Amino acid sequence: MALMIVETSCSLIGWLFLYVLLCHLNSERDCEWNCRLVTLLHGILIVCVTAYIGFIAGPWPFTHPGTENTSLQILALVLSLGYFIFDMAWCVYFRTEGPVMLAHHTMSILGIVLALGLGESGIETCAVLFGSEITNPLLQARWFLKRMGRYDSLAGDVVDLLFILLFASVRIGVGSRMLYCELASPKPSLIVKVGGVAIYTLSWIFMIDIARFACKKTRGKYRRWKEQHKLDDANGHAVKVK
Numbered sequence: 001m002a003l004m005i006v007e008t009s010c011s012l013i014g015w016l017f018l019y020v021l022l023c024h025l026n027s028e029r030d031c032e033w034n035c036r037l038v039t040l041l042h043g044i045l046i047v048c049v050t051a052y053i054g055f056i057a058g059p060w061p062f063t064h065p066g067t068e069n070t071s072l073q074i075l076a077l078v079l080s081l082g083y084f085i086f087d088m089a090w091c092v093y094f095r096t097e098g099p100v101m102l103a104h105h106t107m108s109i110l111g112i113v114l115a116l117g118l119g120e121s122g123i124e125t126c127a128v129l130f131g132s133e134i135t136n137p138l139l140q141a142r143w144f145l146k147r148m149g150r151y152d153s154l155a156g157d158v159v160d161l162l163f164i165l166l167f168a169s170v171r172i173g174v175g176s177r178m179l180y181c182e183l184a185s186p187k188p189s190l191i192v193k194v195g196g197v198a199i200y201t202l203s204w205i206f207m208i209d210i211a212r213f214a215c216k217k218t219r220g221k222y223r224r225w226k227e228q229h230k231l232d233d234a235n236g237h238a239v240k241v242k
Helices: 002-025 031-057 071-094 099-118 122-133 136-147 154-184 190-241
Strands: none
Touching (some): 002 031, 002 071, 031 122, 031 136, 099 122, 122 154, 136 154
16 A cells, blocks of 8 residues: 555655646746646556556457466556646646546546555456547647647647547446446456446546537537538628629
8 A cells, every 4th residue: 555655645746746847948828738738648658557458468358357467467556646746736727628637537546546446447447438438638738739720720629529439438438338248247246336327427428528529519510511511602692683
């Protein structure tokens, strides 16, 4: 336990140092811009590490849930634990996120602490981190496009479409399979299974919000297309009359 606290503290200090460094280098940008950069870097890093763990180093999370943690899995979990503690504190201090996102961070912290404390289920926890962070770069890209005034463009539409498809296919589709394997296996402890159900339920809450957003955006684009079509017809009719 003492070693885990030391490792997590080092991870937290590392992410905090990166944030302070970015604030110094990007002094013309506000705090949220630099925090989003930290979030983006964490997302890319942890997706690469957990992808290597799941697809190359092994074991395969769908067939070996509840197995003993490896050193590489512990490294990935500690890196993410330090980041989530940093980001949770930042969000609470600056009051930038709502209760659903804070609940996500809380569950992520508790889930990682549980896997590290038990010394097992690291592989499925890494799989969950991979699934939850793989959409993160797109989410941050969306925010940066908005801040730069380029969201209402083809780039914004592509980012939104990719985010929705990736979220639905990975976090809901693959996540459903992962949860089934977790619940069906006798190896993971009951509390780990309960945590898996909680994270999966939260993913559905996000999915419902995303579906509402997609419907709203599609209706808005269709309405603007109809208005533009009517305007073009009116202009074409006016030219013919002249």
